[in-house]
Amino acid sequence: MDGKFFLDTLAQISQTKAPAIDDLQKIWIRVMEIFLDEPNVIQLNNFPCIIVSDTHGYFKDLLNIFKKFGMPPDTNYVFLGDYIDRGPESFFVLAYLFTLKALYPKNIYLIRGNHEDPIRNISFKEECARYYKNFADFDLIASIFRYIPLCVLLDSKIMCIHAGISPYNKTIENINCFDRLSLEDTYIQELWNDPNENDGYWEPNLSRKTGCKYSELPFLSFMERNKLSLMIRGHQTASEGYRIHFQGHLLTLCSTPSMKKVEKGAVFKYELKSECSIISFDVELNCLPIPFIVHPVE
Secondary structure (H helix, E strand, C coil): CCCCHHHHHHHHHHCCCCCCEEEEEEEEHHHHHHHHCCCCCCEEECEEEEEECCCCCCCCHHHHHHHHHCCCCCCCEEEEECCCCCCCCCCHHHHHHHHHHHHHHHEEECCCCCCCCCCCCCHHHHHHCCCCCCCHHHHHHHHHHHCCCCCCEEEEEEEECCCCCCCCCCCCHHHHHHHCCCCCCCHHHHHEEEECCCCCCCCEECCCCEEEEHHHHHHHHHHHHCCCCCCECCCCCCCEEEEHHHHHHHHECCCCCCCCCCEEEEEEEECCCCEEEEEEEEECEEEEEEEEEECCCC
16 A cells, blocks of 8 residues: 555545545554554654644544644644544544554554443444444444554653543553553543542542542642653543643643534644644634643642
């Protein structure tokens, strides 16, 4: 397969036309091979990028992000999971991102969200059935979810992960060591847990019926122990596209302004030689950059 095959397929997907199953299989196998070569925690240095989260099947919003900030390989990206469900075009979001990953594996990095579950995906399965009638075809599409890495670490100071910390993994190395291919996603609490603004330590995450909520104390302990300055996550909606927690060391992003109960989306622009920024935007791509200073935990 050469670059022309992937570029042609990318153009086809951008028109919301599903590739033939044989072509899709070629893309999926290539991306699976790339994921297998990537550890749970991908460490990147000198990698200016746009960080995007929770595209959730809103294909137009995804294309607008690329329109505004540029396409790989000219612009680097890190995506924080939850590519599917809720929106009407989950399949095309996933196929577009995977085709980009096959084309430019060193310019776009994808990590796993809790919705990337190979078993519990009824609505996504129903959507895929519009384009591929054979149940085995869906098994191919969903089987790749277990292969997706879990975390990106930028310059050893910014941790990009879908949901947050877990009481069972105290260090980044703990996360890097477990076998992501064999674990059910409900056992990977880094895909499920939420911050708790109340005082305390850990408490059950009753709203999700799985995982925990973590307060500022265990969060800052994790950050200090691992010499981190900022954690960027998705997993929750935010009306303005972002929320800042825990003295500015935790940032929640939601990059999909078309989602219900959301007025704007936001991305994080990570710069090496200038100030980083949160960029908030609406469905018409009217953008508001908000300077963001990454500072050590004290």
